[in-house]
Amino acid sequence: MKLVVTSWNVNSIRMRLDHVTRFLTDQRPDVLCLQETKCPDDRFPSAAFKALGYHHMAINGQKGYHGVAVLSRLPFTSTNVMGFCDKNDSRHIAVTLGTGAKAAAGVTIHNFYVPAGGDIPDPALNPRFAHKLAFLDELMQWQDRAKPTASPSILLGDLNIAPYEADVWNHKALLNVVSHTPIETARLEEFRQTSGFVDAIRQLRPIPEKVFTWWSYRSPDWAAADKGRRLDHVWVAPALASSVTDSSISRETRGWERPSDHVPVSITLDL
């Protein structure tokens, strides 16, 4: 069977409901993982997704900020939420697909929204950047404790870091810009390599191809200027790496009316 999994930071699920239903109708991924839903759980627009065949949902939202959710056509056997940095932020939810998911049964998907980190790339001056770095440290501790790649797992989401030179429009211009500073790119790469996760997008689109998933709202000519960054990622455990047969960056959604600043990132697994 083919399993299509998508990650999308929608910047408010209620403002973007028409975009999400359009994407689900057009692309029909099996699983859609959302970040920045900015929506309390009791106000999550579940009915619209159920009407499209996405009967299985896992939601970890809060009022105003952050928030993650998983919409799925395949059933879960379990869901799990982790907290980080002693905050109540909604930045993670995991689901494990159940036997009803056939060949995908047992696959765990971790959906993350890593802190953006503010503007000043100095943890001594900027508590938001300190929080981002501490979050990455806790991710490192988590992989050491939980060994997520020992099972068939996927880690995806808005990691708010563009780790490689080919992940930004201008490497040198962004070296001191939060999302591409050496301290955070090194920390993310150390986490990925130690955990063993494989960057599924880069496996299919190797460096030096430029790959972007985010374009700032402040760039009115975003498509022509193309000053993007790859902030959204899909990683797979080594046991799944050879099953990844395709990837898709749905850049067209950035051109829709009143878009998110992030676009959907998808992989196809042949299981």
Add this chain to the structure above:
DNA sequence: ATGTCTCTAGCATAGAGA
């Protein structure tokens, strides 16, 4: 360099965060 979008509080608009 600080342009745009979305949220909350609270009722018009300012501040925070991304």
